[in-house]
Amino acid sequence: MERKIILWIVIAVLFIAVLFLVFKVSKSTGNAVSNGEIDMSGWTENEKMNYEMHGVIPARVQGSTSKASSGSGMVGGC
Numbered sequence: 001m002e003r004k005i006i007l008w009i010v011i012a013v014l015f016i017a018v019l020f021l022v023f024k025v026s027k028s029t030g031n032a033v034s035n036g037e038i039d040m041s042g043w044t045e046n047e048k049m050n051y052e053m054h055g056v057i058p059a060r061v062q063g064s065t066s067k068a069s070s071g072s073g074m075v076g077g078c
Helices: 002-028 043-056 058-067
Strands: none
Touching: none
16 A cells, blocks of 8 residues: 555656646747747748758757757758
């Protein structure tokens, strides 16, 4: 009986930790990603075309969107 209580406490603590981390990550994306879309204001037409056709994020903005692009620089991992 004691093991079940300890197990449920561990599960509850892990669940709370996951909720905290999800909330923290969603807040840390900032202005670079809004509603699942990357802010392309200030990009040249060539940069927009490269992102739309190939998923390549320009190197000068990768620092602010690295969390959204998982650091690979490409969307979809082609």
